Amino acid sequence: MSPNPPPTSLIPRAKLAVGALIATLFGQLLTGTAAAAPENTSRLAWQPCESPSSQGTFECATVKVPVDWKRPHGDTIDLALARHLATDPDKRIGSLLVNPGGPGGSGVSFALAAPDVFSPELLARFDIVGFDPRGVARSNPLKCDEDLINAQGELLFPDSAASFTALRAANRALGASCRELTGPLADHMDTGSVVRDMDAIRAGLGEQRISYYGVSYGTAIGQQYAERYPHRIRAMTLDSNMDHSLGNRDFQRTETDAVESSYGQFADWCARTTSCALHDRDARALFDSLHKRAEAGDIVLPGDPPQPVTPQDLQGLALSHMYEPASWFDFAQLLSDIDAADPAAAGAVRKYGEPTPYPFLSVMCQDYDLNVPSYSSLARIERELARRAPVTRFSTLGWTVQTGCQDWPAEVTNPQRRLHVDGTPPILMTNSRFDPATPYSWGSNAARQIGREAVLLTYDGVGHGDYWLSPCTRDAIDTYLTTLKTPRKGTHCPAVWPTDPSAQRRSPNGELINPLPDLVGTGTYR
Template identity: 55%
Template sequence: MRRITVPIALLALLGSAVPAAAAQAAPPPSIAWTACDPAEEVPEGVLCATLEVPVDWSRPGGPTIELALAKRPATDPSRRIGSLLINPGGPGGSGVDFAYFSGSAFSPAVTDRFDIVGFDPRGQARSHVVNCDSDLIGAQYTQLYPDNRAEYADLRATNRALALSCRELSGPLVTYVDTASVARDMDAIRAGLGEKRISYYGVSYGTMIGQQYAELFPSRIRALALDSNMDHAQNIAGYQKWESLAMEGSFRQFTSWCDRTEACALHERGALAYFDELYARAEAGELNPDGQPLPPEDLVNIVFGYMYNPNSWFELADTLLYLGQGDGGQTGRGEPVPNGYLPVMCSDFHFDVGAYPVLRAIEQAQNRLAPHTRLNPLAWSDLASCQNWPWKVTNPPHRLRASAELPPILLANSRWDVATPYEWGTSLASQLPSARFLTYDGVGHGTYWRSDCARAAIDTYLVELRTPAKGTHCPAVFPSSPVSAQAVPTVVDPLPQLTGPFRR
């Protein structure tokens, strides 16, 4: 790993305290855009670049990494507003790939007027990806629901071993991938673009990057559109509670939809009662599709993935029907595989609960809150996977410290979202006095692709800096038939390809 000194002028642009005279010693480095890797399928006109940033922002002269970037230039240069930075969530989603997809993912109202700039956050994709031992990742997955102290001890030991494997395979960056560091990287990108103020669209985990950028660099924002918001102020109890209720509420929306939609495969069976029957069979070890027992937590995991987009609900009904009708030791080190999600989450939230009875009490509380779906598998995985993480939380959870310099901000959340609960969005709105909160009254993740109404509001804000009226709600949209669910959308939701399953 090379060691370089970041120019002092760049440090000044990034908010570091340096003498004023020294800060004028050199202009900030500009980003050098070139053709992208020919081995990748890159849309015509998209350009790529790298930008060097410190591994540890408190030591700007120390080791560095290169961030990967991609830019889709505005298609109407005469009306260009500036750069729009984007992030698709995760942690782990590729902003470079998001830029590749941006021509179909965003409306012409946005792509005409902005250079769409995506970056792979530190530790992800092309930006010095964090690799971990695949065998330990697999072992962790099988231990996420311990039933006693011994199993919990095994989980904690596996978590620690997995984290140490990430460090061994990826180097010290593993302990510097927190979201505040990513926000500082984003300001380095702003400086490299030559922009005094940036516009930003972040969805899911990408909202946390935007939130922390707003906290650190309030005067450098032109527009901030945050869609499907996380809330960094959540403690363990709130994090689990709202996620579990979001899972239960989203699933109840599915069962109600199925009961009133004749084309749903479980319409005649009663979807909720049918699922409860499946869950009971899974608990008893009697749900055996393909001849293998399906644990109840895996059944909920299957349902969870379908809650991101109601257009998948006909397939969910078919899948549950199939599950109900079906009958049916390796040593050494596994292959290094990307696993940048956990190092971020375990750096951003206090999740370690200590003793097993505390974890068990949290599990029982969620089961009471959500009697049909029980635990939200994404939230529980976050909690269980960070037990005994060997390094401190470098970016502790807190309420945002909102500056009076912040411009109007647009926040949007679905009423039913299994990954980023509605209550997280309303909590965030209370922390940002300049924010306007938009509600999509439907189900799903990423309001921009769930609702024409929400998309139009976000487009208008980004282009015109005009927020919707206070208290604006966009109506829910549900598929009426399998044909309508497969209709060609106005814009294409890129999130499944960019962030993978069970990620924000």
């Protein structure tokens, strides 16, 4: 998702006295070569390190940043960084900062996976630099009480005033535990702080302008960096965009519409794909039937103990399988197995993820004011969403962000607002028409807010993370990042439909691996 700090001031361009230097810098930008670096290039102490796959040449480092940017001389934390060195140093453009989303995804792990997830063109021309945002993974991970995480998870779908009151108490207790176990950082997890951190990384890299690729929540970081530091950007690609301008109702409506329309694409694909396990059935009617049976408590999978399937289990499964269409063969079989109460389905229906360090809500609840005054108001929202989405009812992702932030003890320091971007180079934005997590309407609305600097490329398929879903989109991103040439405004890339269940997690041309499930999982913005 997205965040916010105070209005961002625009930093004026440095006035260069020597005309020849201006011409040199302008020529470098046109050819995609990095501008001359500032003097302070020794700030980051890089050391050799290895990736889990032992492929590529890597270095790791840390950079120190304030816990509270309003108190720059107060407590500090170390942010972890990793970079994959450009494979063609003679043609190196500069650093490409990357973020895989979440909130809670590891940029270090993203960079360490670079040989498997980015094209040879990007690997040749850039140092791929990933950082773990504050409170994430290797950067002073934000920790919360495991029992309280589970207790909150049981209450995220309240069905009465009493359960809504219990949820609020659980949220307060969980948020307090995060503060107690982590310290002051728990109150400074907003994206505005991450933006300041990223500029500290830019300075540490010794670069006047950076290139950036952010996906999902990583687009929130990029959007707000462009607001605050427009003249420190060489190129920026924002893939699967957040929209930080939405109030609670529009937030829920757009999330719900996205899951419903994505599931509709799955149902249509299944109807025309003979190898789909539900090819001879109406996948919409089946899901509706399963949802009603789950509401009545009539779906129990065999096991010890037997495993009831809740409506939220079904909705969560639908959401997670819409991220990556290559998983649709498995999803169709899973729905068929649940319908038959087949023991094979039991392992795939999990109530909650494994308890882990828990930065997600600490970011979201400081970036979004999603307060609902009462259970009756929440119930009205739920009924409205069910009318909008008669098959899937609502987005479990959007819903649990809303319910999980009720009475969260940290202040909303970066509340929703429209973007105000001025003075950046062209920003390439991409969005799938049927993205279940960051809806197409978010990408188009964010592009309108950015204005003339934005070029929106539409992928006409389903899924999240266009770079790995569409060779057409990937080629456009690679071309832009290396040459600064954007596609024409209004360009569309054709949908790519799954044809082979063995291709799961692989990009359509089989070369790259989609890293997002491993880096941030589902049930986040990734």
